[in-house]
Amino acid sequence: MSKKTNDRLQEYVTYLQSHSMRNNLMFSGIPEATSESQEDAETKLRGFIHEKLKIAKDIVDKISFKRLH
Numbered sequence: 001m002s003k004k005t006n007d008r009l010q011e012y013v014t015y016l017q018s019h020s021m022r023n024n025l026m027f028s029g030i031p032e033a034t035s036e037s038q039e040d041a042e043t044k045l046r047g048f049i050h051e052k053l054k055i056a057k058d059i060v061d062k063i064s065f066k067r068l069h
Contacts (some may be wrong), residue, residue, distance in 0.1 A: 023066075041068050
């Protein structure tokens with residue numbers, strides 16, 4: 001494989017990765033229980049966003065999560 005082809009493929013992979021991650025947010029430092037339900041995790045995350053990030057509760061309550069883990 002030529003260097004030009006390899007560079008092009010690397011650029012494409014980088015594009016695909018950034019495109020697939022554009023709507024993802026990652027939070028750390030939030031304790032998680034081993035048997036925590038999806039609803040419990042969502043409630044905990046909403047509390048974190050409201051309390052630690054100081055975002056108004058009415059705005060936090062409108063946030064839609066597609067997947068949470």
